[in-house]
Amino acid sequence: MHEILDHLPAEALVLDLGCGGGSFDASAFPFLTVHVDLKAPGAAGVAMFAQADASKLPFRARTFDAVICNHGLEHFKDLKPTLQEIGRVLKRGGALFVSVPDAWTFQDRLYRWLAKGGGHVNLFANPGELARMLAWYSGLPHVATKTLHTSFCFLNRRNLRPRAPARFSLFCWRWELPLLLLSGIVRFADRVFGTRMSVYGWAMYFGNVPEPVSVQPWTNVCLRCGQAHPSEWLEQIGAVRGRWFLFPLYACPGCGASNVYSRDE
Secondary structure (H helix, E strand, O other): OHHHHOOOOOOOEEEEEOOOOOOOOHHHOOOEEEEEEOOOOOOOOOOOEEEOOOOOOOOOOOOEEEEEEEOOHHHOOOHHHHHHHHHHHEEEEEEEEEEEEEOOOHHHHHHHHHOOOOOOOOOEOOHHHHHHHHHHHHOOOEEEEEEEEOOOHHHEHHHOOOOOOHHHHHHOEOOOHHHHHHHHHHHHHHHHHOOOOOEEEEEEEEEOOOOOOOOOOOOEEOOOOOOEEOHHHHHHOOOEEEEEOOEEEEEOOOOOOEEEOOOOO
């Protein structure tokens, strides 16, 4: 999403839709971000928050220069009215970023089983169809689609929510070593057998995206904080070091956790 956010002027308005406590650090940018969700954030909260239904946004038409919907569309019960609202509040020369899980992947099936659906009421399996639908409702041209990978960080006990289903308690590990092994196995399977076990879903860009979007997938996703980094950059900063059995390791620049390293090509 930074291909959009990094180029917005200080007077821009951004809608972070279905964001919970925020899908990016709004304080790092000079423009104003309005966060919208059905549930109000906790005590930490966000600076500008509106509690509202995504299918009935309380904003005038053509208000926002960009809309960010990060891991949100799969949760909206009224999908088409929500897409109509996104198109209504977006400026004609604006930008839209959407990320969703691929419902056919091992990762999403596992998450939905553990979380008893996990609130995923919309299941997306065809990126081409989804891109065409989003372009039609937003009135913006489709710019790029990037495949996203997973680290199964939802199985990390550090990330377990207080009221998670009992299945999560059984399968979320107290130690990160099992996650390290799982990550290594699925990436090995993808590379050798051509599976998609480490795939999460897609990130899609529409409209005014000033920076070219690299569609090269980033396979190195942290098992603790979930940040993804390009393999070439990890090598350049010296984050790749050591091995664990057959797997090379890197230290996450964001949180310092040890992760299995793989080249992106």
